[in-house]
Amino acid sequence: MESSMTDTPVLIVGGGPAGSALAIELGWRGVPCTVLEQGDGTVDHPRLGIILSRTMEFARRWGIADRIYNCGFNNDYELNVVYCTSMAGHLLGRDENPSCNAMQPPPQSPVKRQRCPQMWFNPILEKAAREYDTVDFKHFHKLESFEDRGDHVLATCLNTQTGETVRIRTQYMVGCDGAASGVRSQLGIDMLGKPVLSYSMNIFIRAPGLAALHDKGEAERYIFVRPGGTWANLTVVDGRDLWRITIIGNETMMNLEEFDAQSVVRQCMGTDDLEFEIISSIPWRRTELTAEHFRKGRVFLAGDAAHTMSPTGGHGMSTGVADAADLGWKLDAILNGWGTDGLLDAYEIERRPIAAMVAAASAENFRAWTSVPDSDRVLDVGPEGDACRQAVGEHMKRAGRADWDSLGLQLGYRYDDSPLCVADGTPVPQLDVLDYQQTARPGSRAPHAWLEDGRSTLDLFGRGFTLMRFSSTVPVSPLIDAAQEQNVPLTLVDIANEEIASLYERKLVLVRPDGFVAWRDDALPTDAPSLIEIVRGAHVHATA
Numbered sequence: 001m002e003s004s005m006t007d008t009p010v011l012i013v014g015g016g017p018a019g020s021a022l023a024i025e026l027g028w029r030g031v032p033c034t035v036l037e038q039g040d041g042t043v044d045h046p047r048l049g050i051i052l053s054r055t056m057e058f059a060r061r062w063g064i065a066d067r068i069y070n071c072g073f074n075n076d077y078e079l080n081v082v083y084c085t086s087m088a089g090h091l092l093g094r095d096e097n098p099s100c101n102a103m104q105p106p107p108q109s110p111v112k113r114q115r116c117p118q119m120w121f122n123p124i125l126e127k128a129a130r131e132y133d134t135v136d137f138k139h140f141h142k143l144e145s146f147e148d149r150g151d152h153v154l155a156t157c158l159n160t161q162t163g164e165t166v167r168i169r170t171q172y173m174v175g176c177d178g179a180a181s182g183v184r185s186q187l188g189i190d191m192l193g194k195p196v197l198s199y200s201m202n203i204f205i206r207a208p209g210l211a212a213l214h215d216k217g218e219a220e221r222y223i224f225v226r227p228g229g230t231w232a233n234l235t236v237v238d239g240r241d242l243w244r245i246t247i248i249g250n251e252t253m254m255n256l257e258e259f260d261a262q263s264v265v266r267q268c269m270g271t272d273d274l275e276f277e278i279i280s281s282i283p284w285r286r287t288e289l290t291a292e293h294f295r296k297g298r299v300f301l302a303g304d305a306a307h308t309m310s311p312t313g314g315h316g317m318s319t320g321v322a323d324a325a326d327l328g329w330k331l332d333a334i335l336n337g338w339g340t341d342g343l344l345d346a347y348e349i350e351r352r353p354i355a356a357m358v359a360a361a362s363a364e365n366f367r368a369w370t371s372v373p374d375s376d377r378v379l380d381v382g383p384e385g386d387a388c389r390q391a392v393g394e395h396m397k398r399a400g401r402a403d404w405d406s407l408g409l410q411l412g413y414r415y416d417d418s419p420l421c422v423a424d425g426t427p428v429p430q431l432d433v434l435d436y437q438q439t440a441r442p443g444s445r446a447p448h449a450w451l452e453d454g455r456s457t458l459d460l461f462g463r464g465f466t467l468m469r470f471s472s473t474v475p476v477s478p479l480i481d482a483a484q485e486q487n488v489p490l491t492l493v494d495i496a497n498e499e500i501a502s503l504y505e506r507k508l509v510l511v512r513p514d515g516f517v518a519w520r521d522d523a524l525p526t527d528a529p530s531l532i533e534i535v536r537g538a539h540v541h542a543t544a
């Protein structure tokens, strides 16, 4: 079959959530890109379902938050967490959480989290990416190999429908090709961490009669405990008929041919009375891994290609979307001539520690709800059984909290040691997974507050740098001139609001295109041009 050659500034390998998010981010910035996706975009077996707050903040910036809120999930369905021995068995404990409709955004964010199963989430992102004329999203295109030639990357891919070989010349390539990333393998980059936290099996079922079968009430997740500990959970998929069971097993269970999914579903139900259809079963390994490097030459890794983690907490995809948001503005900067190569090095410096931290927190969540103290009598009838059930229920409620309630981790991750941010001498705050205290300390997500016109402060950020000025008499022209000199896009925004001024704590705050604070003070530094040099990555090699 003939081969053809095309050019693109950025080649994204993989059209899953991370690849699509990067395509949207680049499309939103007007940077042309090509996405290669080997499949047809259909998700047969939904893994992700929780879209956490930071991802919803990016979705708001991209104008697609409402599409996610209205994805089709039953937003009246209550998202409680139930601990029990089986659906028909004993109730051990319960955490009350509202439905998506009843939930309010937390005070620290203009948006709230949402449930949106992957078979709907991926197409929402892909459609949003395709709406940009500058995004060329190709299905049935499989990357086969690539060569980093120093001044460009030459990628070879196969159109699996036509058999044609397509060669693509690109300035930068990003491997968003998932946990088994071929891009990562070809780069020779290792994954560091824990390759097995557990062996698991997912069973995706349709069971319209499930709600009527039990007395446990609606829940986002039912966690099953038996003598010996936690062994499985049932997770809501669409809030109606679709559910996913995950069982924690061992290596032998990974053999699909010997796996008796019907029997496992019945054990979870605690009865044979439910009619259900098994749609699919997939074995998977729960890991805590981070790639040793996120960049090699002109090639980058993002999403599961760069980090894999236990789904406990629902952070996996969101961490990949945050990679995309971080890398997107940096690629924009370099392709538009105002960023330096150091900016691209800062991608790994900023994102790698965050990925490792979130993966560790997710593993801790898994350990917490699988380390049940003593559940041997959990099925017993009588007072000893009751006492055991109460103790296990109380433990599970305590242990599970960080899994369901992690705003501090979702919004509080920070680039404290970034060479693109200027420390202001204030002490490094402790990151609290549960509780999120907003701060405008450099390296942190710039705080949300509502403006008089109904917008959020977060709506001010994105296109370039934003210089927030809380006292209109403070001179800023040297910084604006220095930015212009280097073609760095910078917008001055005057804010006359004392509450927001006290949240930001300084008269001048420079916010990056990704909404993170780069610098703050009450007056400009004497050498304003050097601040511009720092934020455009010119000193990264010197400081990293």
Ligand SMILES: Cc1cc2nc3c(=O)[nH]c(=O)nc-3n(C[C@H](O)[C@H](O)[C@H](O)COP(=O)(O)OP(=O)(O)OC[C@H]3O[C@@H](n4cnc5c(N)ncnc54)[C@H](O)[C@@H]3O)c2cc1C
Pocket: 013, 014, 015, 016, 017, 018, 019, 036, 037, 038, 039, 047, 048, 049, 050, 051, 052, 141, 142, 143, 144, 176, 177, 178, 179, 182, 202, 246, 284, 302, 303, 304, 305, 311, 314, 315, 316, 317, 318, 319, 320
């Ligand atoms: C049970 C479970 C539940 C989860 N729940 C959540 C949750 O609630 N919230 C959350 O945030 N995360 C969750 N996750 C994690 C989440 O599913 C992943 O982090 C996310 O799907 C990763 O997205 P990605 O785009 O990086 O990779 P993937 O989704 O794996 O996408 C990679 C894409 O690359 C394509 N590809 C691969 N190789 C090539 C090639 N050579 N050429 C072209 N295309 C290629 C693949 O076809 C695929 O479409 C869960 C994970 C599991 C296992």
